[in-house]
Amino acid sequence: MPDTTFDPGIKAARLEPQAYEENFSDLHPALGGHEAMVAADRCYFCHDAPCITACPTDIDIPLFIRQIATGTPDAAAKTILSQNIMGGMCARVCPTEQLCEQACVRELAEGKPVLIGQLQRYATDHLQAQGIHPFVRAEATGKRVAVVGAGPAGLSAAHRLAMLGHDVVVYDTRAKAGGLNEYGIATYKTPDGFAQGEVDWLLKIGGITIETGRALGPDLTLETLKAEFDAVFLGMGLGGVNALGVEGEDKDGVLDAVDFIAELRQASDVAQVPIGRDVVVIGGGMTAVDAAVQAKLLGALNVTLVYRRGRDRMNASPFEQDLAASKGVRIVTHASPKAVHGNGAVREIEFDYVGEDMTPSGQTLRLPADQVFKAIGQTLEGDGLPTIERGKIVVDANGRTSVQGIWAGGDCASGGDDLTVTAVAEGRDAAMDIHLILSGSV
Amino acid sequence: MADLTTDFLGIKSPNPFWLASAPPTDKEYNVRRAYEAGWGGVVWKTLGMEGPPVVNVNGPRYGVIHGADRRVLGLNNIELITDRDLQTNLDEITRVKADYPDRALIVSIMVPCEEQAWKDILPLVEATGADGIELNFGCPHGMSERGMGAAVGQVPEYIEMVTRWCKQYYSKPVIVKLTPNITDVRLPAAAARRGGADAVSLINTINSVISVNLDTMSPEPSIDGKGSHGGYCGPAVKPIALSMVSEIARAPATAGLPISGIGGVTTWRDAAEFITLGCGNVQVCTAAMTYGFKVVQEMISGLSEWMDEKGHTSIQDFMGAAVPNTTDWQYLNLNYVAKASINQDDCISCGRCFAACEDTSHQAIAMSDDRTFSVIEEECVACNLCVEVCPIEDCITMVPMDAGSTDPRTGKVVEKDYANWTMHPNNPAATAAE
Known part of the structure; x- marks a missing residue:
């Protein structure tokens, strides 16, 4: 055990070096060939299968599993990717236990669904490991489309548009493409540079130019994009972070969870990422769990995830909640932040215990904290955007915004449930609609 | 506990489970292990004539059809009869029989x-003390090219002739093993009976090409890029074996001839089914080759438990019990009307019944928006396909309609009385007879 293990404060290298590799390796190791065959054998090839209905991208799951079972994993991958170009990432990060696997009839029959997510990964990995890109571009249309945001929605739209023969320029404010796949997902869900590898693989379709370091703003206005391109797709996600709105929030050590997650993802050596001995994460979504679990994996001794409502209201799936608990994260519910205490840097954080209607009960909770990670939601940033309601760009079923010629999808747009897979579906569907408009079909 | 002992042709064994003449019974080492594991009897792998033994290929001998999770459903082989010296086999048989007097030991011969060939070998076999012989007229591969095995079993006159020699030069029971590679199994069985056979055993393996290697374009198992048909066995052949056994049990010329049932016996239930169709015991190979000799313990315990449940105290109690119910299609009751019924509590909404019925049968299952599947009795012909494709056993059942009720499909009242095709007005023969 290193000397630093029990030290208070924010320190790197709290664990033995080999512990980091173990902690941040694949959460679900890839299925081997034999495991995949055994898992695939369990699929009943249902009629009009419930798993397809449950998949936001409508992947023909029974077909791709049968293709695996009959020894053609590359055909399986093509079945997946033709519906969901980021099928590899979705296989890793989808809450399958709430989507396809929850709908699996074997979940009903035996409480053990077919391992759809892991089989999807088996197939897509098999294809992508060979560097094969199975799609080709249609004849050039001469049309140009701007995509803002190189996350799941933007890249999905870009790929589909490129495949249909349009030329696409993707703008992203970050240094790398990938969006939340690259910056916003726990390291153990997508290790070994998978996210970047997937982007590189996706771009093999051709016809897509990525311009990083460019966000909507004075240097890149929507008006300019509208003028220079035949269509615009907005998929820039939610760039802002909600504030706690309590006294002491500005103290050192009070950080945004998304920045912590991004720092970890970009770290060349996670052992060098400093972490508090006592860490408190505020929030109830996937970001909160990703931050809490990773704080624990970095060697924080005490990690508490505090949520103001009950567990049933948490956006993090039951699987994610259980994962956090299994890693030693303490989950406290019905506690709302009241004040951050400390002299310059945070030392403690105080909560009100609250009822379901957020009324303080009079009881409070004080937790020691070297670090506080805020994960209470993100907000849309930017001026001059199409009509916004409840913090999101209003879109119709085809992804059309209030402005003609501008579509939107992913987390920045209304509808959906802030999942990678939903963003991919919205990007794809908006691309199909853009294509219809550009080709004069409607 | 039920008494599993059998007396087959006067040969006693503690249970009806014998190992068939095959690789598992090729030598003393295996046979001793089999007896220790609990097998009631063994048919020693086929002996050939004195002289240089046959040789086997030095490449793969087996190929398999796999089911889910690589379960062995069908096995084919191109192995020949024993490739060991005759005297070695005879010495081992003598020793083993002496040590296991309570187990059946039959010697297969080809x-x-x-x-003269039979006259030469039979006294040697008799001297071993083995309980009987089985004439291998069945192997479809290799030896048949040399005029033996299935080549004999396909000519009833040869069967009768050789059987007669055996009864002449051998004093103990003679079992004739039949090949299924013929058009009517009753003819070779009758020939065996005419020749004096004490019993027949069937089926031997079926001509088969198990698969083709799509890289090398060679049938499997492939020997240096070439394949040859082999003999097919395992669970997949059981229905063929049951049918052939039932034909022999029913035919006047062969009824009552003792039968040793062979073909895909994998569980106690398979064995019980063979016995109900008239078999005095069963022989097993593929199940042992797949799972090892220990599998007999399940067969023993399962058969025993079932017999206790049914009140059968001996094998004789239910032997042949299904033979009277095995009939020709023309005698099936056309007034029997059933309808599929889906138990909604058991249904997991996979929709396989719907796909099967809608695409390939009678459009007699309805599917609602919430994936509730229900039978449309106006269309249901009770074909049973939905029952068989449903992954949940007994979720869909065939429910007979009561006499006097109206079949919504035909609009006709279900008759109480039995009526078959021979009596049906649509049958020209029936009309002509009136």
Whole structure:
């Protein structure tokens, strides 16, 4: 055990070096060939299968599993990717236990669904490991489309548009493409540079130019994009972070969870990422769990995830909640932040215990904290955007915004449930609609 | 506990489970292990005539059809009869029989269709003390090219002739093992009976090409890029074996001839089914080759438990019990009307019944928006396909309609009385007879 293990404060290298590799390796190791065959054998090839209905991208799951079972994993991958170009990432990060696997009839029959997510990964990995890109571009249309945001929605739209023969320029404010796949997902869900590898693989379709370091703003206005391109797709996600709105929030050590997650993802050596001995994460979504679990994996001794409502209201799936608990994260519910205490840097954080209607009960909770990670939601940033309601760009079923010629999808747009897979579906569907408009079909 | 002992042709064994003449019974080492594991009897792998033994290929001998999770459903082989020296086999048989007097030990034999060949080998076998012989007229591969095995079993006259020699030169029971590679199994069985056979055993393996290697374009198992048909066995052949056994049990010329049932016996239930169709015991190979000799313990315990449940105290109690119910299609009751019924509590909404019925049968299952599947009795012909494709056993059942009720499909009242095709007005023969 290193000397630093029990030290208070924010320190790197709290664990033995080999512990980091173990902690941040694949959460679900890839299925081997034999495991995949055994898992695939369990699929009943249902009629009009419930798993397809449950998949936001409508992947023909029974077909791709049968293709695996009959020894053609590359055909399986093509079945997946033709519906969901980021099928590899979705296989890793989808809450399958709430989507396809929850709908699996074997979940009903035996409480053990077919391992759809892991089989999807088996197939897509098999294809992508060979560097094969199975799609080709249609004849050039001469049309140009701007995509803002190189996350799941933007890249999905870009790929589909490129495949249909349009030329696409993707703008992203970050240094790398990938969006939340690259910056916003726990390291153990997508290790070994998978996210970047997937982007590189996706771009093999051709016809897509990525311009990083460019966000909507004075240097890149929507008006300019509208003028220079035949269509615009907005998929820039939610760039802002909600504030706690309590006294002491500005103290050192009070950080945004998304920045912590991004720092970890970009770290060349996670052992060098400093972490508090006592860490408190505020929030109830996937970001909160990703931050809490990773704080624990970095060697924080005490990690508490505090949520103001009950567990049933948490956006993090039951699987994610259980994962956090299994890693030693303490989950406290019905506690709302009241004040951050400390002299310059945070030392403690105080909560009100609250009822379901957020009324303080009079009881409070004080937790020691070297670090506080805020994960209470993100907000849309930017001026001059199409009509916004409840913090999101209003879109119709085809992804059309209030402005003609501008579509939107992913987390920045209304509808959906802030999942990678939903963003991919919205990007794809908006691309199909853009294509219809550009080709004069409607 | 039920008494599993059998007396087959006067040969006693503690249970009806014998190992068939095959690789598992090729030598003393295996046979001793089999007896220790609990097998009631063994048919020693086929002996050939004295002289240089046959040789086997030095490449793969087996190929398999796999089911889910690589379960062995069908096995084919191109192995020949024993490739060990005759005297070695005889010495081992003598020793083993002496050490296991309570177990059945039968010697399988295949020598050329010449009287002298049989006259030579039979006294040698008799001297071992083995309980009987089984004439291998069945192997469809290799030896058949040399005029033996299935080549004999396909000519009833040869069967009768060789059987007669055996009864002449051998004093103990003679079992004739039949090949299924013929058009009507009753003819070779009758020939065996005419020749004096004490019993028949069937089926031997079926001509088969198990698969083709799509890289090398060679049938499997492939020997240096070439394949040859082999003999097919395992669970997949059980229905063929049951049918052939039932034909022999029913035919006047062969009824009552003792039968040793062979073909895909994998569980106690398979064995019980063979016995109900008239078999005095069963022989097993593929199940042992797949799971090892221990599998007999399940067969023993399962058969025993079932017999206790049914009140059968001995094998004789239910032997042949299904033979009277095995009939020709023309005698099936056309007034029997059933309808599929889906138990909604058991249904997991996979929709396989719907796909099967809608695409390939009678459009007799309805599917609602919430994936509730229900039978449309106006269309249901009770074909049973939905029952068989449903992954949940007994979720869909066939429910007979009561006499006097109206079949919504035909609009006709279900008759109480039995009526078959021979009596049906649509049958020209029935009309002509009136």
